[in-house]
Amino acid sequence: MNLLLVTQQEIDSQGCVLLTDRRHQHIQNIHRLKVGDTLQAGVINGLCGEAEIIEQQSHATRLKLNLYKQPPPPLPVTLLLALPRPRMLARSLEHLATLGVKKLVLMQTNRVEKSYWQSPELKPEKIHQHLILGLEQAKDTLLPEVIFKNRFKPFVEDELASLAANSLKLVAHPGNYPTCPRNIDQQLTLAIGPEGGFVDYEIQLLEAQNFQPVQMGERILRVETAVTALLSRLF
Numbered sequence: 001m002n003l004l005l006v007t008q009q010e011i012d013s014q015g016c017v018l019l020t021d022r023r024h025q026h027i028q029n030i031h032r033l034k035v036g037d038t039l040q041a042g043v044i045n046g047l048c049g050e051a052e053i054i055e056q057q058s059h060a061t062r063l064k065l066n067l068y069k070q071p072p073p074p075l076p077v078t079l080l081l082a083l084p085r086p087r088m089l090a091r092s093l094e095h096l097a098t099l100g101v102k103k104l105v106l107m108q109t110n111r112v113e114k115s116y117w118q119s120p121e122l123k124p125e126k127i128h129q130h131l132i133l134g135l136e137q138a139k140d141t142l143l144p145e146v147i148f149k150n151r152f153k154p155f156v157e158d159e160l161a162s163l164a165a166n167s168l169k170l171v172a173h174p175g176n177y178p179t180c181p182r183n184i185d186q187q188l189t190l191a192i193g194p195e196g197g198f199v200d201y202e203i204q205l206l207e208a209q210n211f212q213p214v215q216m217g218e219r220i221l222r223v224e225t226a227v228t229a230l231l232s233r234l235f
C-alpha cells in the first residue's frame, strides 16, 4: 500500500478518517506506524497528500488528512480487453489500474468462455477491490471506469466508432502484421484478445472500424503480460 485511499464519505468535518479495516491493519502491522507518523494518502477520484496518525487503538486508527496535489496523469487510452478467465482478470485489473488506464471495456469474443461472465470476480465489489489495489500501488486516486459488452459484433459495429473517435486504433494480434509502434503521443484505443486470440472474423470487423493489427514479435504473451508490455511500449 504505497498510498492510503479513502472515500470522500469517510472524511469527517475535521478532515479526519477513522479506519477499522484492512487499511488500519496495514498501517499498524505492515507499516508499523505510530501516533505522529505520516503516510501518503488520497481521496478516491480526488486529491493526494498526507495523512497523520492522531489516534491509534488495537482495532482502529484515526488520521488527519492534508490533501493538496493532483494524482499522476492518466494514460490517454481506452482498453478493449476480451474478458480474461477470472484469475487473470484480477491480475490484469491491478496491472492496468497501476499503469494508469482510466477506461476499460471488458468484452465477449468468440474464444472467451461464456461461463467467465458468471464468475464472482465480475461482481462490482470484486472489480473495485482489484482496481483499488492497483491505484494504491501507483499512488493514484482516479478510479478506472469499467464497461461490459457481452456481444462483440453489435458493440464493434454500432458503438465502437464513437467510443474510439479521434484516437489511434490498434488491435494487438500476433502474426504477419506491422510492429507495434513505440512512444506514441496521442489518444489510443487498444484491443487485446483472449487467451486463444481473436478469430479472423473479429479482426475483419475491427479492421472495418479502422483498427490496425499490430504484433509484438513471435513470443506469445499471456493477457496480463500483453497488457503491461503493450502499454509500456506505447506510452
Ligand code: SAH
Pocket (backbone or CB within 6 Å): 171, 172, 173, 174, 175, 191, 192, 193, 194, 195, 196, 197, 198, 214, 215, 216, 217, 218, 219, 220, 221, 222, 223, 226
Ligand atoms: N493463442 C493466440 C494468442 C493469444 S495471446 C495465438 O497464438 O495467436 C492473448 C492476446 O494477447 C492476443 O489476442 C493479443 O491481443 C495479445 N498478444 C499476446 N502476444 C502478442 C504478440 N506477440 N503480438 C501481439 N499481440 C500479442
